[in-house]
Amino acid sequence: MKIELSEKLKLFKPFLFEELYRKERSERAKGRDIISLAVGDPDIPTARGIVDCAVNEVRKGLNHRYPNTKGNENLRREISAWHKRRHGLEFHFNDEVSILIGSKEGIAHLPFVVMNQGDCCLIPDPTYPTYRTGVLLSGGRIHDVPLEEKNAFLPDLGKIPRKVLARTKLFFLNYPNNPTGAGATLYFYKDLVKWARKNGIIIAQDAAYCDIYFGKPAPSILEVPGARDLAVEFYSASKTYCMAGWRIGWVVGNSKLVCALNQLKENIDSGPFNAVQNAVAFALKHHETIVPPIREIFKKRSDAFCGALEASGWKFPRPGGSCFIWARPPVKCGSLDAVLFMLEKAAVLTAPGSGFGKFGEGYIRFSLTEPEAKLKEALRRITALDWSGLK
Ligand SMILES: Cc1ncc(COP(=O)(O)O)c(C=O)c1O
Structure with missing residues (x-):
């Protein structure tokens, strides 16, 4: 056939x-x-402690059952506690935090919960390629936003045509940036949030490299007052804890978006292995060492x-x-x-x-x-x- x-x-x-x-x-x-x-x-x-914790968790029969799609409470609470320590932000573990099977998975699925046929998504150029995946599958259009060396690899928001903005639903960004290595300041995020609110655009900031910074700690876009009205941020255990093979990431921020993504995922996956989730909870708890x-x-x-x-x-x-x-x-x-x-x-x-x-x-x-x-x-x-x- x-x-x-x-x-x-x-x-x-x-x-x-x-x-x-x-x-x-x-x-x-x-x-x-x-x-x-x-x-x-x-x-x-x-780290040895994370591996030992995982080995211990693998032996527990309870962990052999289906996980909860949005992640177990232990990990979601640990994530909330970490964001409080790292960024001074309180996220409710129930509806402002959801666990992902690696941040790549959540990034690919997010456009399905906000984009309709013909809606536009702004994607940086150069970019981490997965931002395009969900947009293409949901029938959305992509508008590439240049990241140029002369602008310190930050987008020039003023250069995005008005008629593109009029049909734009979502903007993916990623700082500290892959591939350019550039960072973004809280000042940049403040302007971005103001601009996004004016234009009715949802921001998805990918913070996969948030803890590999060489100067001041990389800020979160959610530190901007009011950013939670329109933004979510993606995090990953892959680089921060060198756990790429373990496949855990998470999304925090706007509860409507976090819950919508979770609702979609309930129909697609069943969450990561609880033993691995608990090992990541251990990593978060011992982040500072x-x-x-x-x-x-x-x-x-x-x-x-x-x-x-x-x-x-x-x-x-x-x-x-x-x-x-x-x-x-x-x-x-x-x-x-x-x-x-x-x-x-x-x-x-x-x-x-x-x-x-x-x-x-x-x-x-x-x-x-x-x-x-x-x-x-x-x-x-x-x-x-x-x-x-x-x-
Ligand atoms: C910018 C960026 N976001 C997300 C990811 C995906 O990370 P994860 O391993 O959490 O799926 C990567 C992986 O290389 C990346 O570079």
């Missing part, structure tokens, strides 16, 4: 990072010693990597956070050409900026989620390259 796949599926190219994983595997299969700095997948093992050493590792890696790249002619503003460096090679060239050049001549795989959007063209994203020895070797290989060899 000839299987006919859906029209909707045709809207999707293979996910950028899956393509990069495939490239890495195929190069390794040829026997090449590839160092991949393409994907942001933390190499640092999850677990996270600073992780942040320090990323900062040291970033400083060393930036210094060496700068010395060999790469151009870029240093990141304010995240585990990425977003930089332009020593010669003017296309992102993909530069990636293929580094792969062929230095056996280092990186992510092409153009894969994150039109405004990423000319940039390369380095991910610092490999051990120091590998990063050092990758730098040795990259900084030895003669870029005049790039045709």
